[in-house]
Amino acid sequence: xxxxxxxxxxxxxxxxxxYGDNQVLKDVNFHARQGEVLVLLGPNGAGKTTTIEILExxxxxxxxxxxxxxxxxxxxxxxxxxxxxxxxxxxxxxxKWYVRELLQHIGKYYVPYSTESxxxxxxxxxxxxxVGLAEHAHKKLxxxxxxxxxxxxxxxxxxxxxxxxxxxxxxxxxxPIARQEFHDVIxxxxxxxxxxxxxxxxxxxxxEKLADRIIILAGGKIIANGTAGELAQEIEGRTxxxxxxxxxxxxxxxxxxxxxxxxxxxxxxxxxxxxxIHGTTLEETYTGLIQKYEEKKEAK
Amino acid sequence: MQNNTNHxxxxxxxxxxxxxxxxxxxxxxxxxxxxxxxxxxxHYQTVGYLERGEFNPSLQLALRIAEYFDVPxxxxxxxxxx
Numbered sequence: 001x002x003x004x005x006x007x008x009x010x011x012x013x014x015x016x017x018x019y020g021d022n023q024v025l026k027d028v029n030f031h032a033r034q035g036e037v038l039v040l041l042g043p044n045g046a047g048k049t050t051t052i053e054i055l056e057x058x059x060x061x062x063x064x065x066x067x068x069x070x071x072x073x074x075x076x077x078x079x080x081x082x083x084x085x086x087x088x089x090x091x092x093x094x095x096k097w098y099v100r101e102l103l104q105h106i107g108k109y110y111v112p113y114s115t116e117s118x119x120x121x122x123x124x125x126x127x128x129x130x131v132g133l134a135e136h137a138h139k140k141l142x143x144x145x146x147x148x149x150x151x152x153x154x155x156x157x158x159x160x161x162x163x164x165x166x167x168x169x170x171x172x173x174x175x176p177i178a179r180q181e182f183h184d185v186i187x188x189x190x191x192x193x194x195x196x197x198x199x200x201x202x203x204x205x206x207x208e209k210l211a212d213r214i215i216i217l218a219g220g221k222i223i224a225n226g227t228a229g230e231l232a233q234e235i236e237g238r239t240x241x242x243x244x245x246x247x248x249x250x251x252x253x254x255x256x257x258x259x260x261x262x263x264x265x266x267x268x269x270x271x272x273x274x275x276x277i278h279g280t281t282l283e284e285t286y287t288g289l290i291q292k293y294e295e296k297k298e299a300k
Numbered sequence: 301m302q303n304n305t306n307h308x309x310x311x312x313x314x315x316x317x318x319x320x321x322x323x324x325x326x327x328x329x330x331x332x333x334x335x336x337x338x339x340x341x342x343h344y345q346t347v348g349y350l351e352r353g354e355f356n357p358s359l360q361l362a363l364r365i366a367e368y369f370d371v372p373x374x375x376x377x378x379x380x381x382x
Binding site for chain 2 (some may be wrong): 237238239240242248249250251252253254255278
């Protein structure tokens with residue numbers, strides 16, 4: 001399906017959510033385009049899961065308006081739901097089912113919603129292969145390890161060939177290789193299938209690797225929204241420069257690594273080697289932004 | 301914690317040794333490596349490299365370290381062992 005560039009697959013306007021007296025989301029605004037990977041970050045209790053659940057149509061927003069694939073999730077029917085993929089935080093049922101059998105079975109529900117341009121479901125074996133469960137296809141879910149079980153959750157989220165995919169902490173319990181493979185899956189979905197992906201994680205390296213855009217939630221509000229690079233600029237950071245000078249290892253920290261490096265190389269025509277520049281990592285940016293938010297809160 | 305077996309002896313390495321007391325000052329003031337790293341704008345591990353003498357700070361960074369501890373620079377760095 002071809003969408004106009006300004007046509008958002010996810011659109012959230014002035015979203016507010018209240019549980020009793022507890023305001024968990026306040027005036028949240030963001031949007032996502034087709035093929036975009038959005039990563040939602042924030043401390044525990046920031047409202048990430050609530051936001052995702054509202055978009056999935058599992059919770060009713062208190063205020064504001066939300067649209068996913070141009071539909072208000074509260075009013076989404078089965079045809080709308082068939083275009084979404086959902087991976088919840090934990091999913092521990094169906095332990096007596098066989099991996100391939102369950103995936104095949106769930107896939108069948110998508111058949112009536114298959115179109116010429118958007119085939120549903122995916123081929124079961126292809127998905128098993130993509131998520132790295134091919135060799136466990138004939139095991140019972142109850143026999144899988146935690147990380148393998150999580151891959152199954154991801155497989156279930158993918159089987160309907162979704163246009164929008166929601167993943168709540170998808171890589172918890174993944175080993176480094178599984179994580180890498182999962183990242184490849186996400187890249188493939190966004191690049192080749194033009195799937196919009198919205199995921200939450202606490203792994204900042206993962207966010208940096210995957211995100212076209214990062215949204216940081218704290219206390220139910222968006223405190224930052226941008227690329228990793230844009231976010232880094234919001235924090236006055238210093239860059240660490242290391243080099244070797246006549247056999248000595250040297251380190252310096254500066255706000256302007258380019259100017260410093262230029263001077264360094266100009267001053268020493270020879271004798272400088274192993275030059276390394278370590279910019280601000282997302283972890284530093286994140287910690288800085290959360291700190292700034294906490295300070296502001298205390299000042300009130 | 302890393303001990304002296306990991307300490308690079310600069311005289312052996314052919315360089316001029318600069319001794320420092322960052323470690324001591326930090327312990328006295330109960331400042332973590334993380335806190336010092338954040339204050340100076342360097343990486344957490346780099347504080348360790350500096351303390352063990354594996355890396356030398358640039359002159360400006362050395363001055364900022366002294367400033368951070370609010371002591372003259374010769375209290376932090378020396379050509380002779382402390």
